[in-house]
Amino acid sequence: MKVAIIGGGLAGCAVAWMFRQMGQEPVVYEAGPTLANGASGNVSGLYNPRFSALRGADADFYAAAYSMALRTFKMLDDIDWCPIGVLHLMDTDKKEKRLHRTVKNWNWSPAHMRLVSSSEASEIAGINLRYDALYLPDGGSIAPKKLCAAYTRDIECHLNSPVEYLDDIVADVKVLACGSAVLKFVPDLPIIPVRGQITQVKATQLSANIKCGICYDGYFMPAKDGIHTLGATFQPDQNHSDIIKQDNQENIQKLAEAIPGLEAGLEVVGQRASIRATSRNRFPIIGNATGQDNVYISAAHGSYGVLSSLMAAHLLVDMIMGRPRCLPADVIKALSPQRFKKRV
Ligand SMILES: Cc1cc2nc3c(=O)[nH]c(=O)nc-3n(C[C@H](O)[C@H](O)[C@H](O)COP(=O)(O)OP(=O)(O)OC[C@H]3O[C@@H](n4cnc5c(N)ncnc54)[C@H](O)[C@@H]3O)c2cc1C
Structure with missing residues (x-):
């Protein structure tokens, strides 16, 4: 064929x-x-199922996709696969409610998805976190x-x-x-283009301790060769991939709101913008x-x-x-x- x-x-x-x-x-x-x-x-991206509160078509799709990706990544060389675990901080009431329902309704084994207190999350991450979190021990990063x-x-x-x-x-x-x-x-x-920009920053003494991916309104990845990737802006009204300096500030600001103090001394060393396609x-x-x-x-x-x-x-x-x-x-x-x- x-x-x-x-x-x-x-x-x-x-x-x-x-x-x-x-x-x-x-x-x-x-x-x-x-x-x-x-x-x-x-150069770096997180792999995560999209969490929905209820079981349904999207939960079934992303759960199957996650399991398939974990099997497939094992078969491929040179993809920078790091299954370091990912914490999803419950930094708003809405998110807390949704992720509690996700864990209940998806009903995965705690070995693969569980809720953790802020102190357990801090221990997993290697940095002090003030929010409880949903933890996916098999999640992580890859180089798309x-x-x-x-x-x-x-x-x-x-x-x-x-x-x-x-x-x-x-x-x-x-x-x-x-x-x-x-x-x-x-x-x-009904395909909608949505611009996004990631930011790369040099690791500081504090940020270098981080051991897993952390998601909030953005995401923060452990340092690779001394560089962290932070993501990402989400701009449905923009359809270009020019670099916007202010977007780096937005990514760092979101980090500062989720993990205060971690933003201190972060030096921007790179960025990349592109267009996602989404449906209605x-x-x-x-x-x-x-x-x-x-x-x-x-x-x-x-x-x-x-x-x-x-x-x-x-x-x-x-x-x-x-x-x-x-x-x-x-x-x-x-x-x-x-x-x-x-x-x-
Ligand atoms: C800033 C940002 C951060 C992201 N972070 C993550 C993340 O951490 N984890 C995650 O899972 N996802 C992430 N995503 C989403 C993910 O990158 C996209 O969902 C994914 O790359 C989409 O892949 P695609 O092949 O559909 O589109 P694209 O990668 O855009 O590929 C489409 C390709 O088609 C080509 N093309 C267009 N027109 C034609 C034509 N007429 N003929 C031939 N070729 C053509 C283009 O040149 C392009 O290479 C992120 C996206 C952005 C923008």
């Missing part, structure tokens, strides 16, 4: 990897001069850019190859994995494009693309190759591009 993948970010590279696992020969077309040219180009490279090792990739029209490509199946540029080919999808209900769009038999979509991965792109790839390969599906029918329906079709 000839499979053409449009877009060489996490979504496209994961689909390519999954087809290769099935003995197929996918081809990736990437507009930019390198893979991971868009949102997937960060390197993950794209690992997925596509030995796969034919055409760089500097923007696809203008789908008819320009000859293939049995075409997968649109080009972020918000999917709109070029399927204009009626913040759930990815995965499945067959309306009215086009051989065209499939993996897009709108929002802020959770490390996990959701991999699960999307698995589901698309199941669909395209006529295999039993890796997710239940209600989850597949909730992800489907058809869910936005207007009822008449």
Whole structure:
């Protein structure tokens, strides 16, 4: 089967990897001069399920994606995988209520998800924290850019190859994995571009002690080679990837509010901005494009693309190759591009 993948970010590279696992020969077309040219180009990212208070399609999707990612990362080399654990601080009443309900309703073994007091959280993190937290011991960080490279090792990739029209490509199946540029080919999808900027800071004597990922209104990662990554701004009203200095201050300010004192002496040494694609209900769009038999979509991965792109790839390969599906029918329906079709 000839499979053409449009877009060489996490979504496209994961689909390519999954087809290769099935003995197929996918081809990736990437507009930019390198893979991971868009949102997937960060040197470091956290992998986390998106927590919902209730069990439902999104909880089932992200739980399956998390478990699959942990299995997959073990198989890949040179992706900077650090399963150091992640603390989600309950720094607002709303978050506290939601995460308590998450733990109750998802009902995972405490070995893999549990609530911890602020003193236990402080011990895990290696720094004094004032909030209780949800702790995911298997969570951690990865290098999204390197993950794209690992997925596509030995796969034919055409760089500097923007696809203008789908008819320009000859293939049995075409997968649109080009972020918000999917709109070029399927204009009626409710995909919203959301700009984001991460900030890199030099470790201080205090910050160098931090041993796990910490999430609040932003996130803070332990130092790698003396540098921390802080993320990330979330700007639905902006659709450009120019650097904004003020965004670094915003990322540092959010850190200061969550862990006062940790911001002291942090020196900004780098930043990167790019555009996430999200859908109207913040759930990815995965499945067959309306009215086009051989065209499939993996897009709108929002802020959770490390996990959701991999699960999307698995589901698309199941669909395209006529295999039993890796997710239940209600989850597949909730992800489907058809869910936005207007009822008449
Ligand atoms: C600042 C920031 C921080 C983030 N942090 C995290 C994190 O910590 N953890 C996490 O899980 N997620 C994180 N995310 C989200 C994650 O990065 C995205 O969900 C993910 O990268 C989306 O991957 P993608 O392949 O769909 O899109 P992209 O990576 O944007 O890839 C789309 C690709 O398609 C190419 N393209 C576009 N048009 C065409 C065309 N016509 N022909 C060919 N190619 C085309 C583009 O050049 C691009 O390379 C973050 C996002 C941002 C912006």
